[in-house]
Amino acid sequence: MITIKDLQGYAEYINFVEKKYLKKFFDIQKPYIHCKEGCAGCCQVGEYPVSEVELMYMVAGFRNLPEEIQAQIIAKTDKIKAERKPDSKEKYLYECPFLINNRCSIYNNRAIICRTHGLLFYITDKDGKKHNKIPACVNDGLNYSEVFDPKLNIISPEMWEASKIPVEPKAYNISREVIMDNAKNAELDINFGESKALIDWL
Numbered sequence: 001m002i003t004i005k006d007l008q009g010y011a012e013y014i015n016f017v018e019k020k021y022l023k024k025f026f027d028i029q030k031p032y033i034h035c036k037e038g039c040a041g042c043c044q045v046g047e048y049p050v051s052e053v054e055l056m057y058m059v060a061g062f063r064n065l066p067e068e069i070q071a072q073i074i075a076k077t078d079k080i081k082a083e084r085k086p087d088s089k090e091k092y093l094y095e096c097p098f099l100i101n102n103r104c105s106i107y108n109n110r111a112i113i114c115r116t117h118g119l120l121f122y123i124t125d126k127d128g129k130k131h132n133k134i135p136a137c138v139n140d141g142l143n144y145s146e147v148f149d150p151k152l153n154i155i156s157p158e159m160w161e162a163s164k165i166p167v168e169p170k171a172y173n174i175s176r177e178v179i180m181d182n183a184k185n186a187e188l189d190i191n192f193g194e195s196k197a198l199i200d201w202l
């Protein structure tokens with residue numbers, strides 16, 4: 001069970017991660033980042049995996065919203081659930097219910113996955129092999145498109161060289177699993193609880 005202590009620990013930890021790491025990574029990678037206000041592609045199609053403690057933090061943000069925005073989020077959630085095919089085994093992708101007028105209505109309380117939206121990162125498989133996760137908006141000519149080879153589906157060293165952009169396009173070790181695990185490594189006793197797709201919590 002998630003406790004108030006977990007929630008407070010998580011709030012402190014995620015603000016630390018954001019300030020100490022994520023903001024710095026976004027700053028370093030600035031030449032490749034085209035995120036701007038009103039661009040909400042990352043929030044329009046996805047599963048949005050979140051842990052129980054993240055969900056509680058999101059709900060705390062929701063509770064601070066004006067009633068009419070809360071009502072819009074509830075209506076959007078109901079619609080997403082109603083449109084879901086009950087027996088489908090496919091990954092269910094949807095627009096995040098917290099996205100209102102192309103803005104995150106709970107921005108300060110958003111989940112870990114949301115905070116890494118837009119950055120190039122990698123995951124490591126069970127054999128220790130690294131796999132880059134390139135933001136989907138690369139296909140719209142946005143983040144990292146300057147150095148993306150669509151035929152090979154890779155960040156191309158040759159394209160980077162040709163681009164003359166001084167900063168190397170770097171993939172960071174910031175999957176949500178790693179960020180959650182680092183809390184334990186830092187000996188922060190946070191219970192993240194179960195993780196599942198946002199819509200399955202709502």
Ligand code: SF4
Pocket residue numbers: 042043048096097098099100103104105106107110111114
């Ligand atoms: S919570 Fe906010 S940032 Fe995260 S997917 Fe939803 S709208 Fe986007």
